[in-house]
Amino acid sequence: MASDQSPEFKVIGTRPVRPDGIDKVTGRAKYGADYALPGMLHGKVLRSPHAHARIRSINVERALRLPGVKAIVTGADFPEVKGVMAQVGELIVNTHYLSLNVMARDKTLYDGHAVAAVAATSKHIAEEALELIEVDYEVLPPVMTAEEAMRPDAPVLLEELRTRLMTHRTDPGSPEGPDRPSNVPGHIRFERGDLAAGFRAADFVVEREFVTAAVHQGYIEPQNALAVYGADELVTIYCSTQGAFNVRTLTSSVLGIPEGRIRVVPAEIGGGFGGKTTVYLEPVAALLAKKSGRPVKMVMTRAEVLRATGPTSGIKARVKIGATRNGQITAAEVWLAYEAGAFPGSPFAPGAMCTLAPYNIENLRIDSFDVVVNRPKVAAYRAPGSPASAFACECVIDELAEQCRLDPLEFRLRNASHEGTPQPAGPAFKKIGLVETLEAIRASDHYRAPLEGPSRGRGVACGFWFNGGLQSSAVVNIHSDGSVSVVTGSVDIGGTRATQAMIVAETLGVPVEDVRPVVADTDSIGQTDVTGGSRTALATGMAVLEAANDALAQLISRAAKLWDKKPNEVVFAEGTFRPADGGAPPMTLRQLAGRLARTGGPVVGRATVNAGAVGAVGNAFATVCVDVEVDPDTAKVRILRCTIAQDVGRALHPAYVEGQLQGALAQGIGWALNEEYFYDQKGTLRNFGLLDYRMPTCLDLPMIETLVVEVPNPHHPLGVRGVGEVGIVPPMAAVANAIYRAVGVRMAELPMSPPRLLKAMLATRAEPFEEQATAAD
Amino acid sequence: MANKVIVETTINGDPVELLCEPRQSLLEVLRDVLELTGSKEGCLTGDCGACTVVIDGRPVCSCLMLGVEAAGKQISTVEGLASGTALHVLQQKFLEHASLQCGICTPGFLMSAKALLDHNPNPTEAEIRYALAGNLCRCTGYDKIVRAVTDAAATMAGRSRPAHGAVPAETASGMTGEMLAKGEVK
Numbered sequence: 001m002a003s004d005q006s007p008e009f010k011v012i013g014t015r016p017v018r019p020d021g022i023d024k025v026t027g028r029a030k031y032g033a034d035y036a037l038p039g040m041l042h043g044k045v046l047r048s049p050h051a052h053a054r055i056r057s058i059n060v061e062r063a064l065r066l067p068g069v070k071a072i073v074t075g076a077d078f079p080e081v082k083g084v085m086a087q088v089g090e091l092i093v094n095t096h097y098l099s100l101n102v103m104a105r106d107k108t109l110y111d112g113h114a115v116a117a118v119a120a121t122s123k124h125i126a127e128e129a130l131e132l133i134e135v136d137y138e139v140l141p142p143v144m145t146a147e148e149a150m151r152p153d154a155p156v157l158l159e160e161l162r163t164r165l166m167t168h169r170t171d172p173g174s175p176e177g178p179d180r181p182s183n184v185p186g187h188i189r190f191e192r193g194d195l196a197a198g199f200r201a202a203d204f205v206v207e208r209e210f211v212t213a214a215v216h217q218g219y220i221e222p223q224n225a226l227a228v229y230g231a232d233e234l235v236t237i238y239c240s241t242q243g244a245f246n247v248r249t250l251t252s253s254v255l256g257i258p259e260g261r262i263r264v265v266p267a268e269i270g271g272g273f274g275g276k277t278t279v280y281l282e283p284v285a286a287l288l289a290k291k292s293g294r295p296v297k298m299v300m301t302r303a304e305v306l307r308a309t310g311p312t313s314g315i316k317a318r319v320k321i322g323a324t325r326n327g328q329i330t331a332a333e334v335w336l337a338y339e340a341g342a343f344p345g346s347p348f349a350p351g352a353m354c355t356l357a358p359y360n361i362e363n364l365r366i367d368s369f370d371v372v373v374n375r376p377k378v379a380a381y382r383a384p385g386s387p388a389s390a391f392a393c394e395c396v397i398d399e400l401a402e403q404c405r406l407d408p409l410e411f412r413l414r415n416a417s418h419e420g421t422p423q424p425a426g427p428a429f430k431k432i433g434l435v436e437t438l439e440a441i442r443a444s445d446h447y448r449a450p451l452e453g454p455s456r457g458r459g460v461a462c463g464f465w466f467n468g469g470l471q472s473s474a475v476v477n478i479h480s481d482g483s484v485s486v487v488t489g490s491v492d493i494g495g496t497r498a499t500q501a502m503i504v505a506e507t508l509g510v511p512v513e514d515v516r517p518v519v520a521d522t523d524s525i526g527q528t529d530v531t532g533g534s535r536t537a538l539a540t541g542m543a544v545l546e547a548a549n550d551a552l553a554q555l556i557s558r559a560a561k562l563w564d565k566k567p568n569e570v571v572f573a574e575g576t577f578r579p580a581d582g583g584a585p586p587m588t589l590r591q592l593a594g595r596l597a598r599t600g601g602p603v604v605g606r607a608t609v610n611a612g613a614v615g616a617v618g619n620a621f622a623t624v625c626v627d628v629e630v631d632p633d634t635a636k637v638r639i640l641r642c643t644i645a646q647d648v649g650r651a652l653h654p655a656y657v658e659g660q661l662q663g664a665l666a667q668g669i670g671w672a673l674n675e676e677y678f679y680d681q682k683g684t685l686r687n688f689g690l691l692d693y694r695m696p697t698c699l700d701l702p703m704i705e706t707l708v709v710e711v712p713n714p715h716h717p718l719g720v721r722g723v724g725e726v727g728i729v730p731p732m733a734a735v736a737n738a739i740y741r742a743v744g745v746r747m748a749e750l751p752m753s754p755p756r757l758l759k760a761m762l763a764t765r766a767e768p769f770e771e772q773a774t775a776a777d
Numbered sequence: 778m779a780n781k782v783i784v785e786t787t788i789n790g791d792p793v794e795l796l797c798e799p800r801q802s803l804l805e806v807l808r809d810v811l812e813l814t815g816s817k818e819g820c821l822t823g824d825c826g827a828c829t830v831v832i833d834g835r836p837v838c839s840c841l842m843l844g845v846e847a848a849g850k851q852i853s854t855v856e857g858l859a860s861g862t863a864l865h866v867l868q869q870k871f872l873e874h875a876s877l878q879c880g881i882c883t884p885g886f887l888m889s890a891k892a893l894l895d896h897n898p899n900p901t902e903a904e905i906r907y908a909l910a911g912n913l914c915r916c917t918g919y920d921k922i923v924r925a926v927t928d929a930a931a932t933m934a935g936r937s938r939p940a941h942g943a944v945p946a947e948t949a950s951g952m953t954g955e956m957l958a959k960g961e962v963k
């Protein structure tokens with residue numbers, strides 16, 4: 001368990017105020033929409049009202065004549081982009097489809113798909129101009145769910161797609177099935193052992209089907225971009241993004257402009273959760289800026305965010321797991337179908353790789369499918385793919401534990417993965433802390449406290465996420481007054497400036513307040529992948545540590561030079577340099593910093609890292625315990641108490657670590673109970689506002705208890721695993737399992753909203769309630 | 778034909794004369810006309826609270842009010858919360874409790890919390906949650922926000938009077954309920 005401060009550290013493990021804090025509580029911090037430039041135009045996007053349609057023609061004549069309108073772009077203004085599968089940070093991006101998603105060409109594939117964009121002297125004029133653009137659509141039948149889209153007679157979204165079978169995440173795959181258009185571009189399969197023998201050895205077998213709704217990341221700040229296209233053909237983009245380098249690469253491929261001609265300045269970011277790792281507005285704003293010759297700013301409305309930016313996949317799942325009477329899992333078979341939205345690229349592979357990762361299972365088969373449907377193209381969302389598939393498996397695990405008459409934590413502990421256990425995808429786990437999180441919950445005040453009262457129940461579940469590595473760069477500047485700046489390319493989405501300052505302060509022995517972290521633009525720092533994949537404290541932290549150590553080594557040489565010693569004759573401890581032989585008075589870092597000019601000039605520490613492929617580095621587990629109370633009349637679920645235990649490796653800044661755990665659990669509770677998209681029969685989104693897309697408010701949640709488990713990551717110099725994502729994996733099943741114990745109903749569909757839960761509850765009651773069940777449908 | 782209207786109002790204690798179109802929301806006027814970008818746009822439908830300002834003592838979603846309606850009102854925005862370089866207790870407590878992650882919702886929470894504490898200096902946890910239910914935060918799960926407001930109230934109560942903007946006690950009862958219906962507040 002985490003103590004707030006480990007004895008070997010002075011700064012790491014403490015809770016300093018974040019360096020960007022004052023800017024963010026005074027309104028001074030500049031987020032994407034807060035930027036403005038002289039002569040700036042405002043851009044707006046015309047979006048398809050049809051889920052599936054062919055564009056016969058677009059007429060912009062009337063719109064162009066509206067006073068104040070300066071430029072209009074449609075798909076015809078965008079270059080043809082070849083389909084290249086580009087690894088962009090943790091994403092694998094098909095650039096052809098990315099281009100089609102940014103601006104539709106001959107077909108619109110979801111309600112909200114961009115078909116044209118206008119730049120005008122005010123946003124109101126731009127909005128008026130949108131109404132003057134005439135688009136002639138041939139409406140086609142939409143396909144809204146994975147199940148429908150997989151039927152052989154389903155309308156085809158993209159004629160060129162064929163099913164490919166993959167055996168690992170980056171496998172290009174080989175053709176599977178008949179050579180004809182398919183809505184299922186990807187199928188991944190993992191298998192080992194003898195499934196039939198495994199199920200024969202089981203005393204109990206539970207087989208269930210599940211459906212989860214697509215949910216949105218729900219960041220409070222809508223997407224935005226401000227683009228300048230200079231006469232020198234240099235493009236500058238100010239935007240809110242999780243990865244400025246991603247924006248540069250993706251904008252370059254969509255517009256056919258070399259990356260070197262694009263500079264991306266990351267603004268402060270108002271939430272992302274994975275949803276701001278791709279581009280929507282950036283290439284459009286750049287093209288409008290080129291066409292108008294003026295800076296163009298675009299900001300999405302909330303309706304646009306919900307209609308056209310990536311949610312995560314809704315899935316359909318079938319899970320069959322067998323276990324012996326003493327609680328040993330003997331076999332598991334899992335079938336998953338992930339809705340990708342309009343273009344291939346759902347998290348179907350990570351979903352398959354994570355779903356049974358907490359368990360050591362000898363005989364298993366997991367099939368997972370990528371399915372295109374007439375919905376917005378999904379984007380990453382916190383542990384992409386894992387939460388939905390974990391919901392399915394963790395509900396079945398709970399049912400098996402019950403059949404074995406075992407405590408659900410005990411059942412999990414009997415099968416828990418540990419160092420050496422093969423993952424579903426094959427490779428063995430290195431040192432991991434699943435067992436520690438299960439035991440932390442078992443020993444918690446929460447789990448040991450009795451839960452009494454009618455319609456109340458307690459549920460637990462656990463989950464896995466890889467945590468990323470990838471590339472980061474860092475520069476540490478020693479200034480002449482002894483202050484230090486640390487420059488990285490990692491956008492600060494939740495306090496990472498604080499952890500970077502702390503790592504530098506720890507290494508150099510300076511007060512944390514003397515370290516100023518800077519988030520640089522793409523011209524001012526080396527390649528740095530997204531703030532995502534739980535990788536910033538981990539990988540950028542690694543780069544910052546190495547850069548600080550690089551600066552320290554140079555400082556030691558400078559001290560040696562001053563004393564006419566060799567570097568190995570200088571001792572550095574607690575921020576002070578001293579000659580090993582005591583032949584000269586010690587020097588503080590500040591004193592030495594003042595003498596750098598005389599010893600060879602400034603000291604700049606530098607480091608770049610590639611902390612490894614996704615999945616190879618962090619490997620985090622979390623276990624969640626939830627108490628609920630179900631209103632017997634309305635089926636509204638109240639969360640009475642919730643606790644999350646997560647293995648974070650090492651908590652650099654415990655308050656921000658707790659915050660990540662709490663935020664992940666809160667999003668999971670929203671996913672469990674409320675959040676879903678309502679599409680009508682025509683495929684039109686009906687709840688495109690935050691009143692009807694209902695995210696948890698502070699009235700919906702209790703305090704969120706955190707158990708920060710620290711099983712240091714042996715592959716990281718500070719033991720860090722990364723912390724952002726895995727907390728969202730267990731909550732849905734934990735809530736479902738709690739609801740079962742409260743009212744005896746096993747829910748197989750998310751969200752477990754009052755109408756859906758009430759229907760399930762009434763179905764278990766006596767005959768006279770039948771009528772109500774229909775009414776509640 | 779002139780499209781714009783002159784509006785005389787008071788913002789963060791300063792008299793302000795501004796020119797805006799009748800169709801511009803107060804939020805748009807604050808951000809685009811006056812360059813007070815601390816108030817954030819999250820939804821434009823009054824559902825997220827990121828644009829909350831305090832008008833004549835009440836929290837209001839500035840996206841639901843027209844700029845021209847600001848005439849004659851006393852408007853407080855996040856930019857006016859600190860006294861010079863001295864942070865308001867709420868700002869200090871939000872920092873100490875790590876109550877913000879991305880920070881986009883923070884100005885709105887601060888203004889809603891200020892309105893609450895101005896009317897009810899000693900709120901219960903339930904009252905705090907009720908008063909802040911019109912503000913969405915997607916990062917924190919609200920735990921550390923509620924703790925910061927609780928701590929701020931305790932800290933302010935330790936003084937002889939609230940640090941900022943005390944209001945007469947008789948307006949306190951029932952305010953939290955009214956405050957939730959921000960959109961109706963004129």
